[in-house]
Amino acid sequence: MIPGIVLAGGDSSRMGRPKALLAVGHESFLERIARVLEEGGVEEVIVVLGRDAERIRNQARLPSPRVRLIDNPNPAGGQLSSLLVGLAAADRPGVRAVLVTLIDVPLLAAATVGAVLAAYRTRNERAPHGRVSIVRPAREGQHGHPVMFDRSLFEELRRADRSTGARSVIRAHADEVLDVEVPDEGAFIDIDTPADYERFIATS
Numbered sequence: 001m002i003p004g005i006v007l008a009g010g011d012s013s014r015m016g017r018p019k020a021l022l023a024v025g026h027e028s029f030l031e032r033i034a035r036v037l038e039e040g041g042v043e044e045v046i047v048v049l050g051r052d053a054e055r056i057r058n059q060a061r062l063p064s065p066r067v068r069l070i071d072n073p074n075p076a077g078g079q080l081s082s083l084l085v086g087l088a089a090a091d092r093p094g095v096r097a098v099l100v101t102l103i104d105v106p107l108l109a110a111a112t113v114g115a116v117l118a119a120y121r122t123r124n125e126r127a128p129h130g131r132v133s134i135v136r137p138a139r140e141g142q143h144g145h146p147v148m149f150d151r152s153l154f155e156e157l158r159r160a161d162r163s164t165g166a167r168s169v170i171r172a173h174a175d176e177v178l179d180v181e182v183p184d185e186g187a188f189i190d191i192d193t194p195a196d197y198e199r200f201i202a203t204s
Contacts (some may be wrong), residue, residue, distance in 0.1 A: 002117060003090040004042035004146065006033055008103035009050035009072040009082035018052040019103050021059055022197060028060060029106040029191075035063040037146075040113020042099055044068070046089050048082040050075030080165035084158060091154060098154075100166070101146035107186030107200075112137050113146060119180045120148050134170055137187045138179035144187035 008020045008030060020030040027035070034045045045067040049056055053071050060069070072085045083100060090098050097120060101108065120135045135148035147166070149157065156169050170177065191197050 001043050001094050002097050002099055002120075002148075003044040003046055003095060004037040004099045004101065004113075005083065005086035005090060006030070006037070006045065006047040006101055006103060007079055007082045007086065008056070009048045009075045009085070010079070010103075018056055019191070020047075020049070020052070020056045022106075022191075024106050029103055030056065030060050031063060032106050033101065033103065033108065034067045036108055036110045037099070037101070037113055038064060038066065039110035041117045042113065044090070046070060046086050047103075048072050048086045048089075050082070078162055078165070080157075080160060080162050083166060087154060087157060091151070095151060097148050097150045099146045099148050102190070104190045104192050105145045105187065106191060107189050108145060109184040109186055112144075112182045112184040112187045115180050115182055116146060116148055119178055120150075123178055124150075131176070132178040133173055133176040135178045135180060137182045137184065139182060139184075139188060142188050143179065144182075144184075146187075 021028050024032045030047060037045050047069050049069055050072050057069055070085060070089050072082045074081055087098060116135050116137060124131050133150040133153050137144040153169055157166060160166065160168055191200055
């Protein structure tokens with residue numbers, strides 16, 4: 001089993017309102033990301049919320065019962081603290097890895113999620129060139145979301161320095177990273193500020 005974790009625990013200080021509730025067509029960021037993860041093949045979606053948890057719970061329409069909203073009791077602890085809350089909720093017997101993405105990346109395509117999952121499973125089941133512990137989409141030298149972490153890295157993620165978070169784990173295991181080339185521009189678009197959102201609205 002490979003759950004998906006959506007990090008939505010930030011305070012959206014640069015955006016000025018909860019990013020999870022911003023609209024993408026007829027859906028919110030949260031609704032679209034959760035749906036896309038499920039359509040891409042993720043069996044369970046865990047969304048980690050922060051200070052705006054109550055407002056998001058009241059307004060979000062979850063696409064299925066397999067989507068869970070959980071709270072980060074210490075959102076001031078940064079992105080890593082939300083990842084660890086999500087990891088605690090996801091980690092149980094039978095979980096082989098987790099697929100992590102951000103609420104800031106709402107334009108991600110289901111095909112990209114499927115490509116990352118398929119690459120992880122194919123490489124680690126057949127292992128002709130050795131196992132990989134991290135899989136992520138790539139395009140023209142860019143690295144996007146979602147990022148797959150094998151369960152062999154769960155303890156390292158739990159011990160990671162808060163200032164560098166998961167990036168330090170990725171760097172430490174650079175020889176175990178598999179980059180999957182995808183044509184999906186949405187996997188690399190971060191909507192983090194009002195200007196970013198206005199550009200998206202203007203071009204959509």
